[in-house]
Amino acid sequence: MPLEKSTTYIPKDEAQEYLWTMNFGPQHPATHTTLRLILKLEGERVVDADCDIGYLHSGFEKLAEHLNYNQYVTITDRMNYVSPMANNVAWHLAVEKLLGIEVPPRCQYLRVIVAELARIADHLVCNAAVGLDTGAFTFFMYAFNPREMIYDIFEALCGARFTNSYTRVGGLMYDASPKAIELIREFVKRFPRALDDMERLLTRNRIFIDRTKGIGVLTKEEAINRGVTGPVARASGVTRDLRKDEPYLAYKDFDFQICCAQAGDCYARYLVRMAEMRESLKIIQQAIENLPPGPVNVAVSERIALPEKWQVTSTIEGLITHFELIMSNRGFEVPCEEVYCATESPNGELGFYIVGDGSPYAYRARCRPPSFVHFALFPHLIRGHTLSDVVAVLGSLNIIAAELDR
Amino acid sequence: MASPETLQKLKERFPEAEISEFRGQHRAVVPAGIVHDVLKFLKEDVGLALIIDITCVDYLYYPNAKDRFGVVYIVGHPETAERMIIKTFVNDPQPTLPTVTDLWEGANWLEREVWDMFGIRFEGHPDLRRILLPEDFQDHPLRKDYPLQGRGERHNIPVVTRDLG
Numbered sequence: 001m002p003l004e005k006s007t008t009y010i011p012k013d014e015a016q017e018y019l020w021t022m023n024f025g026p027q028h029p030a031t032h033t034t035l036r037l038i039l040k041l042e043g044e045r046v047v048d049a050d051c052d053i054g055y056l057h058s059g060f061e062k063l064a065e066h067l068n069y070n071q072y073v074t075i076t077d078r079m080n081y082v083s084p085m086a087n088n089v090a091w092h093l094a095v096e097k098l099l100g101i102e103v104p105p106r107c108q109y110l111r112v113i114v115a116e117l118a119r120i121a122d123h124l125v126c127n128a129a130v131g132l133d134t135g136a137f138t139f140f141m142y143a144f145n146p147r148e149m150i151y152d153i154f155e156a157l158c159g160a161r162f163t164n165s166y167t168r169v170g171g172l173m174y175d176a177s178p179k180a181i182e183l184i185r186e187f188v189k190r191f192p193r194a195l196d197d198m199e200r201l202l203t204r205n206r207i208f209i210d211r212t213k214g215i216g217v218l219t220k221e222e223a224i225n226r227g228v229t230g231p232v233a234r235a236s237g238v239t240r241d242l243r244k245d246e247p248y249l250a251y252k253d254f255d256f257q258i259c260c261a262q263a264g265d266c267y268a269r270y271l272v273r274m275a276e277m278r279e280s281l282k283i284i285q286q287a288i289e290n291l292p293p294g295p296v297n298v299a300v301s302e303r304i305a306l307p308e309k310w311q312v313t314s315t316i317e318g319l320i321t322h323f324e325l326i327m328s329n330r331g332f333e334v335p336c337e338e339v340y341c342a343t344e345s346p347n348g349e350l351g352f353y354i355v356g357d358g359s360p361y362a363y364r365a366r367c368r369p370p371s372f373v374h375f376a377l378f379p380h381l382i383r384g385h386t387l388s389d390v391v392a393v394l395g396s397l398n399i400i401a402a403e404l405d406r
Numbered sequence: 407m408a409s410p411e412t413l414q415k416l417k418e419r420f421p422e423a424e425i426s427e428f429r430g431q432h433r434a435v436v437p438a439g440i441v442h443d444v445l446k447f448l449k450e451d452v453g454l455a456l457i458i459d460i461t462c463v464d465y466l467y468y469p470n471a472k473d474r475f476g477v478v479y480i481v482g483h484p485e486t487a488e489r490m491i492i493k494t495f496v497n498d499p500q501p502t503l504p505t506v507t508d509l510w511e512g513a514n515w516l517e518r519e520v521w522d523m524f525g526i527r528f529e530g531h532p533d534l535r536r537i538l539l540p541e542d543f544q545d546h547p548l549r550k551d552y553p554l555q556g557r558g559e560r561h562n563i564p565v566v567t568r569d570l571g
Contacts, residue, residue: 054538061523062547066554097429224484227457227512238484240456246487336469337428340480340491342458353478355463363468364548368459368480376515405538 019047022387026055030133030391033401035375037390044386049379056405064365069095069169069332072365077163079367080403082125083118084164085154086345092167093248094341094352098334099169101304105292107171108250113184113287114157114166115249115343116280120191121150122346122398123231123273123280130270130395131202134211139202146194149187156180169332170304171297181288188285195277203274212266216381216393219264226380227373230348232397235272236264242344253290254283266396304332331360347371347398371397371404408432408490412452419451420444433491441494442504445479449509454481454490457506460516462524466550475501475526496526505531523548 025036036052060079064072069092076087089111096103103111128143151161157180158166158173166173176184202208218228223236233240241258243251259275261268297305300321311318324330334356342351348370357363374397381393407430416423416434423434423444436444448454458480465471473495482489496503505528506513517528518537525546528534536543543559545552 054536054540057538059547062552062554100429222511224455225511227510227516229456229458240484242487245485338433338463338478339429340431340459340489349458351459351480353459353461353480355468357468364463366459366461366463366478368461372515372519373512376512380511 018042024390026052031394031399031401032129033399033404035399035401035404037378039382039387039390041387044388046382046385046387046390049382049390051375051378053375053401054405056401058406060406061364061366064362066361068360069334069362072362073165073167074163076367077165078402079369079406080122080345080347080350080371080400081162082400083122083346084162085114085118085166086122086343087350088164088167089115089249090341090343090345090350091352092169093343094339094354095169097341098337098339098354098356099304099332100335101170101298101302103171103298104295105250106175106294107296109287109291110172110176110296111167112249112251112254113284114154114164116283116287117150117153117184117187119280119346120277121147123277126346126395126398127198127202127270127273129398130212130266130392131208133391133395134208136202136205136208139198142194142198142201146187146191149183149190153180153183153187156183168297168305170302171295175296176291181291184284184288188281188288191281192278195274195281199274203271209267211388212270212392212396213263215266215385215389216396217263217265218377218381222380223264226377228348228377229373230344230346230370231272231276232269232348232374232377234259235261235268237262242342242349246342248341248343250287251283254286256280256283266392269396334358334360342368345370347400347403348374367406369403369406371400375399375404407488409488412448412454412488412490415452416444416448419447431489431491433493435493435495438494438496438503441477441479441492442506442509444492445481445506446509448481448490448492454483454488456482456484457510457512457516458482458489460506460513460520462520462526462548464524464548464550473497475524477503477520477526479506501526502529503527504529507531522546525549 020041022039022041024039025031026034034055038050039046040048060075063075073088073091076091077084079087124143124147128140131139154164155161158164218236220237223233223238239260244258256279259272261272300307300317303321307318307321312322336358338355340353342349351368353366354362355364423436425434461478463476475496477494479492517531520526521534522536522538
């Protein structure tokens with residue numbers, strides 16, 4: 001049986017001398033990434049937790065001021081490395097908002113497809129990790145199988161499996177090849193069965209429910225007060241989803257639902273993620289069947305995206321655009337303005353606040369990382385639970401330390 | 407984007423707020439003295455109850471900038487897509503702002519990060535420690551006068567040699 005949350009007696013500071021202080025991390029298999037927790041234990045019960053982060057801080061925001069808008073996409077890959085495609089899309093959407101351009105429909109559809117594939121991959125890893133930490137190893141293997149298919153699709157799309165850097169300002173690196181589209185179709189056909197298997201394995205598993213139900217409860221009011229977004233907020237009953245509320249790219253064309261739960265515990269978060277994968281699959285299916293023809297990059301006259309090779313060699317506009325974009329003292333024409341643009345990344349609201357100063361380098365590019373906001377919740381969620389619940393709560397928040405520390 | 411009612415209410419309550427729009431986003435520049443009141447008003451009376459982000463921009467080398475630091479608060483509505491950017495300016499030598507942790511618990515770490523990266527002190531913050539950088543770090547690295555390569559912090563880390571002989 002899950003233990004009841006202890007609300008009766010929490011020792012005060014001066015009375016804490018008999019408490020155990022336990023160091024959890026920074027290198028521990030159950031943290032999955034590099035982060036450190038300092039736990040105060042009374043027996044096996046966690047009285048308080050202090051989070052120590054910054055082990056993976058690599059100055060991404062400082063680097064953004066020294067790399068141009070296309071170069072920085074390689075850094076966004078390394079933020080949430082479980083779903084790099086979603087970061088690529090978020091970054092270039094923000095840049096395009098600053099520049100005031102809209103990408104062609106085919107590009108929008110392809111970006112939606114890759115962002116949703118990234119969401120499925122992210123949710124698979126997150127749920128698999130929760131399963132693994134609570135003892136369900138087979139589930140982990142079942143989840144990593146379809147994830148491999150997603151990585152094959154990414155490889156067919158852009159040549160890289162992990163650090164994709166697929167988007168460019170005003171378009172994409174390459175158009176989707178027929179091979180990639182075929183792989184996506186096959187994935188759409190095969191994934192529901194894998195998802196059914198996964199649900200049968202874990203959703204009604206007695207041990208898993210005991211380990212996760214009623215653990216780490218977040219109420220709706222607290223979720224709003226602490227700025228929580230994404231699946232963690234939706235598991236607490238917040239209905240906010242930017243794909244519906246503020247449809248960016250081509251999301252308004254698709255029929256899908258927002259998945260919410262009321263309980264706000266680890267189990268609800270697991271269920272929300274499982275349900276969201278089905279909805280993502282619906283979006284991918286609609287997008288791949290209605291994929292519009294046409295170019296993936298904005299027109300040459302916009303002077304944003306690199307022209308095709310034949311345009312460079314046989315048209316004067318193509319040659320001039322190529323020259324303007326490649327020469328180091330030229331580049332993008334950016335207004336002296338500031339813009340905030342957010343997308344619904346697998347983890348929550350991933351936003352970029354970009355300040356342009358007229359040069360091809362961002363004056364400041366702030367990333368609003370969902371993991372950072374969610375990890376601040378952790379001490380609040382774990383108080384009163386046992387030591388073995390630490391891994392369940394940590395896994396269900398889906399903390400990616402590279403995004404947490406940037 | 408903010409709804410017209412929100413902007414109307416904000417204008418009536420705080421006439422000193424300068425509201426502008428860019429690419430469909432509304433931004434209000436307010437004096438540092440009333441930023442807490444503005445955010446409290448937006449949270450409690452208008453319903454923008456979700457703190458999305460707190461960040462800062464160092465305008466040291468920015469063309470035509472008058473003030474050094476611009477602190478940006480992004481607040482949103484928990485149910486709709488309504489969003490508003492509140493911006494205020496602070497200056498050297500002791501850039502200080504009132505904390506908003508009394509309004510939002512979630513502002514705690516966001517303010518700590520701004521302190522860590524820019525050195526802006528938040529008065530009344532319950533736990534204003536460095537968050538990403540080590541405690542003994544001296545500078546605030548996202549300031550524009552801090553070089554990309556650092557000031558030798560990485561090179562001066564003491565190396566522990568192990569005597570294997």
